[in-house]
Amino acid sequence: MRESHVVTSWPSVPVEIVRAAGLYPLIIRGAARPTPAADVLLEPGIFPSRLRQLVEDALTGRLAHAARVVIPRTSDADYKCFLYLREFVRRGVTTAFAPVVLFDLLQSRGPDVPAYDLARVHALLGELSSVSGRTPTADDLRGEISRANTARAVARRLAELRRPVPRVSGAEVLPLLAAFWEMEPDRYVETATEAARRITARPRLAGPRVLLAGAPVDGHSLHEAIESHGAVVVAEVGPWGSGAAGDDVRIDDDPVAALADKYRADSIGARTPVDSLRRLLQTMLDEVDAVVVSLPPDDAVFGWDCPALRDVLQARRLPHVCLREDPYETPTPADHAALDAMVTAASRMQEARHG
Amino acid sequence: MADRQLEATRAASAFQKQWFADLRRRVFDDRQPYALIQADVPFELFDLVDIPAVSNQWWAAIVAAKRQAPNFLDAMDADGLHRDLCRYCSLGYASTRYAAAGDAPWGGLPTPRLLCARLTCDCIHRVFELWADRFGAELFEIDHPGAGDLPPRWWDLGRYRWRELVEPHRLAFVVSTLERLVSRLEAISGRAFDRDALRQRLELVNQQEEVFDAVRGLIATAPECPVRMTEQITNVMATQWVRGSQWALAHARAFHDEVKRRVDDGVAACPGERARLMWIGAGLWHDTGFYTAFEPSHRAVFVWSMYLAFGPDGYIRYGLDDPMAALASRTASFNEYLHNPPWAAEWSVHQARQHRIDGALVLRPRSMKPAATGRLFIERALEDAGIPVLPIEADVVDARGWDADGARASVRSFLETRVLR
Numbered sequence: 001m002r003e004s005h006v007v008t009s010w011p012s013v014p015v016e017i018v019r020a021a022g023l024y025p026l027i028i029r030g031a032a033r034p035t036p037a038a039d040v041l042l043e044p045g046i047f048p049s050r051l052r053q054l055v056e057d058a059l060t061g062r063l064a065h066a067a068r069v070v071i072p073r074t075s076d077a078d079y080k081c082f083l084y085l086r087e088f089v090r091r092g093v094t095t096a097f098a099p100v101v102l103f104d105l106l107q108s109r110g111p112d113v114p115a116y117d118l119a120r121v122h123a124l125l126g127e128l129s130s131v132s133g134r135t136p137t138a139d140d141l142r143g144e145i146s147r148a149n150t151a152r153a154v155a156r157r158l159a160e161l162r163r164p165v166p167r168v169s170g171a172e173v174l175p176l177l178a179a180f181w182e183m184e185p186d187r188y189v190e191t192a193t194e195a196a197r198r199i200t201a202r203p204r205l206a207g208p209r210v211l212l213a214g215a216p217v218d219g220h221s222l223h224e225a226i227e228s229h230g231a232v233v234v235a236e237v238g239p240w241g242s243g244a245a246g247d248d249v250r251i252d253d254d255p256v257a258a259l260a261d262k263y264r265a266d267s268i269g270a271r272t273p274v275d276s277l278r279r280l281l282q283t284m285l286d287e288v289d290a291v292v293v294s295l296p297p298d299d300a301v302f303g304w305d306c307p308a309l310r311d312v313l314q315a316r317r318l319p320h321v322c323l324r325e326d327p328y329e330t331p332t333p334a335d336h337a338a339l340d341a342m343v344t345a346a347s348r349m350q351e352a353r354h355g
Numbered sequence: 356m357a358d359r360q361l362e363a364t365r366a367a368s369a370f371q372k373q374w375f376a377d378l379r380r381r382v383f384d385d386r387q388p389y390a391l392i393q394a395d396v397p398f399e400l401f402d403l404v405d406i407p408a409v410s411n412q413w414w415a416a417i418v419a420a421k422r423q424a425p426n427f428l429d430a431m432d433a434d435g436l437h438r439d440l441c442r443y444c445s446l447g448y449a450s451t452r453y454a455a456a457g458d459a460p461w462g463g464l465p466t467p468r469l470l471c472a473r474l475t476c477d478c479i480h481r482v483f484e485l486w487a488d489r490f491g492a493e494l495f496e497i498d499h500p501g502a503g504d505l506p507p508r509w510w511d512l513g514r515y516r517w518r519e520l521v522e523p524h525r526l527a528f529v530v531s532t533l534e535r536l537v538s539r540l541e542a543i544s545g546r547a548f549d550r551d552a553l554r555q556r557l558e559l560v561n562q563q564e565e566v567f568d569a570v571r572g573l574i575a576t577a578p579e580c581p582v583r584m585t586e587q588i589t590n591v592m593a594t595q596w597v598r599g600s601q602w603a604l605a606h607a608r609a610f611h612d613e614v615k616r617r618v619d620d621g622v623a624a625c626p627g628e629r630a631r632l633m634w635i636g637a638g639l640w641h642d643t644g645f646y647t648a649f650e651p652s653h654r655a656v657f658v659w660s661m662y663l664a665f666g667p668d669g670y671i672r673y674g675l676d677d678p679m680a681a682l683a684s685r686t687a688s689f690n691e692y693l694h695n696p697p698w699a700a701e702w703s704v705h706q707a708r709q710h711r712i713d714g715a716l717v718l719r720p721r722s723m724k725p726a727a728t729g730r731l732f733i734e735r736a737l738e739d740a741g742i743p744v745l746p747i748e749a750d751v752v753d754a755r756g757w758d759a760d761g762a763r764a765s766v767r768s769f770l771e772t773r774v775l776r
Contacts, residue, residue, distance in 0.1 A: 043731055045439065046724050076477045079501050080695065080728045086505075087696035087732065101503075108474055108498040112531045116500065119524060270477040274484055295437055300724045303437045304481035310435055324437065 006128065007066045009054050009081065010074040011181045011239045012267035013103050014121065014259045016144040016249065020136035021128035023067050025182055028054040029218040032328045041093070042084070048298045049328050050218055051081045058085055064096035067131045070124065072103045075270035077298065101127055107264055107271045117260040125256065141255035147185040148249065154192040155180045155245035161196060162234040162242075164287045165204045170212070170223040170233025170241070173199075177244040178218075208289035208346035209234040213281060213309065214302045214322070215294050216240065216268055222327040225336070226292055229343040233292075235284045237277065239268045242284070270301040277305070285312070290346035291320040292339070294327055319345040360624060363610040364586045367593035370602065375461050378407050388468030388543055391447075391486070393479065395689040396471050396497065397682050399556050399599055400537055404544040409464065410596055411472075412637075415446040417460050419640035419752040423450070426457030428753050441478045442722045442753045443637060448486040468543055471495040471536065475690045476725035495539055497532050500525040502691050509688070509698050510668035510705070517672050517684040529683035554678040560599040561671050566607040567591065568667035570614050574658060575710045579623035580631065582614050584657035585646050588638055591662045598670070625650040630774050631711055633659035635703055635733060636718025637726060641754035648763050653770045659710045661693060668692075668702070694729045700736035707742050714743045714774040716766065721750040743773040 005026045006018045018025045030049030035056035042055060057063050071082035085100045087093075104120050106113045129135040136144075155177055161167050176195050180188055210231045212222065216238025223233045235242045246266040250258045268277070285291075291313055295303050306322065313320045321338045325331060331339070359365060381387040390401050394412040401408040418424055424446055430453030431445070432438060450459045467490060472483040474496055487494035504522055506512060512520045521529075537548045574580055574587075590610045594603045617623075632649075634657055639645050649655035669692055672681040691698050707715060715737050720727045734744045745766065749757055 041731065043719075043727055046728055073501050076475075076725055076728075082501070083505075083691075083695045083729075084732075090697065102501050104501040104503070106498045106500065108480075108496050110496065110498060110532060110535070112528055112535070113498060116524070116528050271474075271480070274481060297439055298724075299437070299439065300441065301477045301481055303440045304478065304485060306435045306437070322435075322437075 003065050003067055004132070005066045007054070007063055007069045007098070008103075009051055009071050009078050010267075010269060011244075012072040012074045012105065012263055012269060013070050013124070014263050015181060016141065016148050016255075016259055017121065017125050018128060019148075019185075020141050020144045021125065022132040022134040023128055026066070027181055028057065030326075030328050031219070032221070041088070045297050047077050047081065048215075048296065049326060051077055055081065055084070058088065058097050059094050061094070061096040063098050066098035068128065069098050069100040070103050071100060072267075073105055073271070074267065076300070077270075105260070105263055105267070107267065107273065109273060113264070114257075114261065117264050118257050121256050121260040121263075138253075138255055141259075142251050145249045145251055145255055145258065149251075151180055151183075151185040151188045151192070152245040152248055154189050154196070158192050158196050158199075159242055159245065161199045166209060166232045166234050167202045167204055168199045169205065169227055170210075170236075171220045171227055174220040174223055174233075174236070174241045177242070178240045180244045181239075205232050207232045208343055208350055209287065210346075211281075211284050211288040211291045212236040212238075212241075213291055213293050215270075215296055215299045216243075217294055217327045219328065222292075222294060222323075225331045226339055229336075229339045231290065231339075231343045231346065234288060237268065237281060237284070243268050243280075274305065278308075281309070282312075285316060285318065289318070289350050290342050291318055292342070293320060293322045295322060295324055296326045297324065298326075317349065319349070359586060361582060361586050361590070361610070361613050363606065363613050364589050366609070367590045367606065370606070371593050371596075372461070374597070375409075378409065379462060379465055381407065382465040389465070390469045390471055391464065391467040391492075392471040393444075393473055393483075395473050395475070395686065397533065397686055398596065399553065399560070399682065400533065400540060400548075402597070402600065403552050403556060404537075404540045404546045404548055406468070406540060406544050408471075408596075409467070411444060411447045413592060413596055414450075414464065415443055415752050416592075416638065416640040418446055418450055418457075419754070420643070421458075421460045422641070422754075423457040423459065424641060424752045425755050427453050428755065430456035439722055439724075441476070441482070441724065443720075443726075443751050444476075444479055444723070445482045446752045448482050448489070451486060452489050466490045467492050469493050469495055469539070471497065473497040473499050473686070473689075475499045478724070495536055497529070497536065497686070499690070500528050500687070502688060505691060505695075505698055507697070507701065508705075509692060510702060513668065513685070514671050515673050517674075517681060521684045521687045525687050526680060526683055529687045530679050533679055533683055533686070550678060553682070554675045556599040557672060557675050557678050557681060559604055561673065563594065563598055563604045563607045564667045564670045566604070566611050567663055568671075570607075570611050571663055571667060573611075573614050573618050574663075577618045577623075578621075579626065579628040580656045580658045581617040581622060581624060583624045583647060584634060584660050585643050587663045588660060591666060595666065625654055625656040627654050628656050629654035630713045630770060631656060631658045632774075633657070633703075633707055633710065633712045633715045634718070635661070635715055635730075636720065637723070637751045638662070639718075639749055640752055642757060642759055645759070645762065649766055649770060652767065653775065655714075655766075655770050655774070659706060659712060664706050665693070690725065694726055696729055696732040699729050700732040703733050704736050704740045704742075707737060707740065712742055714745065714769065716745050716747050718751070719746045719748040721748060721756065722753070723751070743769070745769040745773075
């Protein structure tokens, strides 16, 4: 951890702002690593693995030297995590901890929301500039947006190699796509371009193509579990894989407004309006043979979409399975059996379609 | 429901039933609009343009109290909605979506003209979208800007210095959203919204909550608790849903006077009281008998719940020169008051001390994730203040996993080993 790191809990804090202020984004993700200090202070079944990891890091001094810890308003659990962290500091539970900031970007559709969000992005920019001592101009911001857009274009090209028939496994490509958020854009362009060149030369992968839906996953363990049954994960609903790049940020007179609009519209999480998610899902279903819905124990949101999703999948005759375990836990034998049955059914249908 | 000791309780129950019958008549016979809203939405705005509003949480409590929740919740499970999803805020939806599965109280909810929710927790957006879809009705969302600054003793600041309680950008956002809501309500009702009437209504709300404050003071200071917690809740809830109305103020006063008479006459809810208990969390609507179960055996009385105490501390706003801003300041931070650190823990300890509490039972809700947060802070703060705590794991509307005998045995053991030592 360096003093120039801005630690966040989800990729819904504009990385362009962080970089323009002369800092580096670091996003804490879920892991199988135990979190004994956090487990004492966090209620079970509410906070996803990534937030438990973040709190563990906070309580054990690993975030002491970060420039700021910025918690976005991506979910209620994130917001509660922000309030908890403040309280841990106030009560002296942890002392070696960087200042924590709430980035309250709202995602609802009210006409008052864009102005509110714009002010929040300005506030974040001011906060980070005060830390680094570097106040970026509009041109600096446009430059960062342009660099990130170039990286987005490469990430999109990489994602294209998963469709309509994949040349790369989901477990392999997810880290490459996810690196968009933290790697310096120029270096990302270089790395991802080289990866894309190598992947393009590979043969196409056999096996049913799987969409990973439900609560967005931020790691590739679940991909590995699914792919161990002979399927290939070709898309995810979430910001780490297929959704990492998204559309470009517009470059115009007001770069801060452009970033506020982009992150409000494109950030995928628990507060993303359901119709946006449904539209996104519909576009993905045309090129998959099966769907895995991940609903970990902390899910309070995505489970509500299940009956409607099930109806859509049944109408399309797409085999699907719903997994209730934490994606960082080893899948249960029952989960493996369900995955196996899904892959078998999808393979049969794939064969029937292609003779 | 436990046996009732107050005449006011009977009047409150009768009022609610009649109110709902009138609502159905207005909707079905007179084709008038009504709104279905979350409990933390400002009801006053609806009432001032003559659109009656039904609280989702009130309806869920009624469904659970009528022992219909398991039927609707079984139907939710069967439809693939996993059991970790919030049941309290969705039971009303289930009674609509799976209407054939049970027998909804009093003929069930008619189709509302509008649904309205504050987007506090993540699930409520989904539940209200599904519900609005099912009814084919409009949904108005009030987004919930997050608090970055939570000054101490919110219950003091809220009365006179409420502008300091909510950061200016949050207050401005909520005001502007409420103004939009008013425009929408005016369009639906065809009535003009009167700002002077809002000020007058909020003044009446203040008066009503001052009466509840006085009742709270009576309960806190009387030698023995004069009114059971369950009856406090019935009287407060019936009143709060129509707060600031003439009936509400009159009923609050009648409730106060009856409680005061009991105090003056030395009448206790449980004569020979030995232990004063507080209940932290939403009410256990499917087993309200739980709250009186320890009176005969241990003379242990539930004295406090948030329902009465939150009225005066959460609602009173003095200085109504800008009534919409005052209303917004109340609306903006409901969840932070009740569930989040540091506010919820600080208030719980303050209330426990004021009420001479001997032991606290803290709800660990099974499926309500937002309400489940912050409880460890509350439990620790109470224990640090010398008040023994017993966590109770339960769902407030879902009786299916509730071990009534086991929970009562835990409380008896808690009373014997930690409270009445």
